[in-house]
Amino acid sequence: MAYNDLREFIKALEKNGELKRITIPVDPKLEITEFADRAVKQGGPALLFENPKGSKFPVLINAFASMKKMQIALEVDNVQLIADRISEYLQMQMPQGLLGKLRMLPKLAEMGSFFPKMVDSGPCKEVILKDKFSLYDFPVLTCWPDDGGPFITLPMVFTRNPDTGKRNCGMYRMQVYDERTTGMHWQTHKQGAEHYRRRLKEGKDARMPVAVAIGSDPPTMYSAILPLPPDLDEMMIAGFLRGKPVEMVKCETCDLEVPANSEIVLEGYVEIGETRREGPFGDHTGFYSLDDDYPVFHITCITHRKNPIYATTIVGPPPMEDFYMGKAIERIFLPLMRMQLPEVRDICMPAEGIFHNLLLVSIRKSYPLHARKVMHAIWGLGQAMFSKCIVVVDEDVNVQDVSEVAWKALNNIDPERDIQFVMGPVDSLDHASRMPNLGSKMGIDATRKWPSEGFTRPWPEVIRMSPEVKSRVDQLWKQAGL
Ligand SMILES: Cc1cc2nc3c(=O)[nH]c(=O)nc-3n(C[C@H](O)[C@H](O)[C@H](O)COP(=O)(O)O)c2cc1C
Numbered sequence: 352m353a354y355n356d357l358r359e360f361i362k363a364l365e366k367n368g369e370l371k372r373i374t375i376p377v378d379p380k381l382e383i384t385e386f387a388d389r390a391v392k393q394g395g396p397a398l399l400f401e402n403p404k405g406s407k408f409p410v411l412i413n414a415f416a417s418m419k420k421m422q423i424a425l426e427v428d429n430v431q432l433i434a435d436r437i438s439e440y441l442q443m444q445m446p447q448g449l450l451g452k453l454r455m456l457p458k459l460a461e462m463g464s465f466f467p468k469m470v471d472s473g474p475c476k477e478v479i480l481k482d483k484f485s486l487y488d489f490p491v492l493t494c495w496p497d498d499g500g501p502f503i504t505l506p507m508v509f510t511r512n513p514d515t516g517k518r519n520c521g522m523y524r525m526q527v528y529d530e531r532t533t534g535m536h537w538q539t540h541k542q543g544a545e546h547y548r549r550r551l552k553e554g555k556d557a558r559m560p561v562a563v564a565i566g567s568d569p570p571t572m573y574s575a576i577l578p579l580p581p582d583l584d585e586m587m588i589a590g591f592l593r594g595k596p597v598e599m600v601k602c603e604t605c606d607l608e609v610p611a612n613s614e615i616v617l618e619g620y621v622e623i624g625e626t627r628r629e630g631p632f633g634d635h636t637g638f639y640s641l642d643d644d645y646p647v648f649h650i651t652c653i654t655h656r657k658n659p660i661y662a663t664t665i666v667g668p669p670p671m672e673d674f675y676m677g678k679a680i681e682r683i684f685l686p687l688m689r690m691q692l693p694e695v696r697d698i699c700m701p702a703e704g705i706f707h708n709l710l711l712v713s714i715r716k717s718y719p720l721h722a723r724k725v726m727h728a729i730w731g732l733g734q735a736m737f738s739k740c741i742v743v744v745d746e747d748v749n750v751q752d753v754s755e756v757a758w759k760a761l762n763n764i765d766p767e768r769d770i771q772f773v774m775g776p777v778d779s780l781d782h783a784s785r786m787p788n789l790g791s792k793m794g795i796d797a798t799r800k801w802p803s804e805g806f807t808r809p810w811p812e813v814i815r816m817s818p819e820v821k822s823r824v825d826q827l828w829k830q831a832g833l
């Protein structure tokens with residue numbers, strides 16, 4: 352049963368012992384961060400601050416902050432099941448005969464749930480504020496001591512592609528400048544930025560409509576961070592994830608739609624050509640991302656539910672809530688990556704690598720320099736292009752075990768021969784690259800080397816004890832009193 356809204360998700364977390372209500376007053380300025388940081392690092396519950404200082408509205412944080420909570424959010428016992436569902440669709444074939452067609456019907460019915468549905472109104476319209484409104488009414492966190500200000504950290508930002516009319520939803524942090532103005536930190540490679548660029552080039556539309564929804568049912572919120580191809584509607588993927596269409600309502604003051612069950616909606620526009628200093632911001636690299644010029648979001652209307660719950664997160668030194676959101680992406684997107692690259696067996700983005708700094712890949716190697724082909728393919732594959740360091744190992748290495756990868760990969764390489772550098776676009780958050788958004792990347796071919804790759808020395812086997820000796824010592828072990 353799909354959650355109808357954020358509140359049903361909160362109830363589910365609570366029922367599973369994964370939510371703690373906090374009634375004492377806690378300051379959204381820095382204090383909530385310290386609570387959330389400690390909680391996630393102890394594997395603790397999601398936190399619902401019912402009395403944040405300075406606001407009437409409660410704050411929800413860490414709702415996705417463990418694999419268990421991700422499972423509750425996506426209503427599965429294991430996120431792998433979502434990957435399996437995707438694989439089923441990818442393997443779908445033309446049905447043979449009547450029986451085959453009949454067997455297909457449940458799948459086709461399920462597909463009906465993917466497409467979002469327009470509705471006339473919804474809970475997000477319970478309160479409509481067109482002139483008297485202020486962002487300061489909401490408990491927006493100032494996350495870290497050197498942050499440029501308070502930041503909205505878990506927004507679903509809706510824009511439209513001016514050429515195709517297709518909708519996009521991305522999660523881009525928003526620095527609160529005043530009661531009605533925020534920054535819009537869509538990084539240059541993201542879809543919001545692409546829509547903005549297209550309008551900038553057109554030169555005629557001075558204002559780009561933008562709508563921001565905060566707090567919804569969890570698959571809908573989660574869809575905003577998924578690395579989907581351009582023009583693939585996040586709301587459709589949300590429908591697939593929740594097994595029920597996302598209901599959308601029209602905004603009051605701009606030509607966009609938002610999920611009807613949203614807790615808070617900010618409607619407005621970005622003025623084409625206008626930028627303002629944004630940041631610094633304590634980011635998910637564990638460092639502050641530097642201040643820079645970004646577009647400005649002007650709010651024309653706020654709508655919200657009665658007593659809205661403000662959903663947020665913090666990022667910072669890993670692992671944080673976003674690590675678990677990313678881990679689920681790694682699992683869910685593997686079948687899609689394997690559609691392009693069937694030789695890939697598994698991938699892993701360890702927490703310390705902050706998604707873009709390290710990607711471990713195991714492959715079934717079939718031809719000389721196969722590992723290089725895989726690296727280059729990944730550097731050309733959607734947001735995987737940001738991978739600063741890719742380590743490719745043979746399929747017998749378990750990439751989920753970082754210690755095993757380090758041990759085998761470091762043994763297997765002749766660095767000068769096996770490390771490849773390339774230039775290309777890098778993540779906007781990379782503070783070490785020679786220029787913003789541009790730098791080098793490194794691929795390490797840590798597979799076993801073949802004679803056909805010019806390696807003519809014998810390659811040794813990994814040390815393993817014989818099974819007979821193992822079972823004999825199982826008995827002797829006890830006898831020896833160990
Ligand atoms: C908590 C969190 C905060 C994020 N903040 C930003 C951000 O400020 N700017 C940005 O470009 N991407 C940010 N991202 C990553 C994007 O949401 C992600 O790349 C998404 O796929 C972009 O969607 P798009 O391809 O539709 O633009 C954030 C992700 C998470 C989980």
Ligand SMILES: [Mn+2]
Pocket residue numbers: 519520521542579580581582583585
């Ligand atoms: Mn997108």
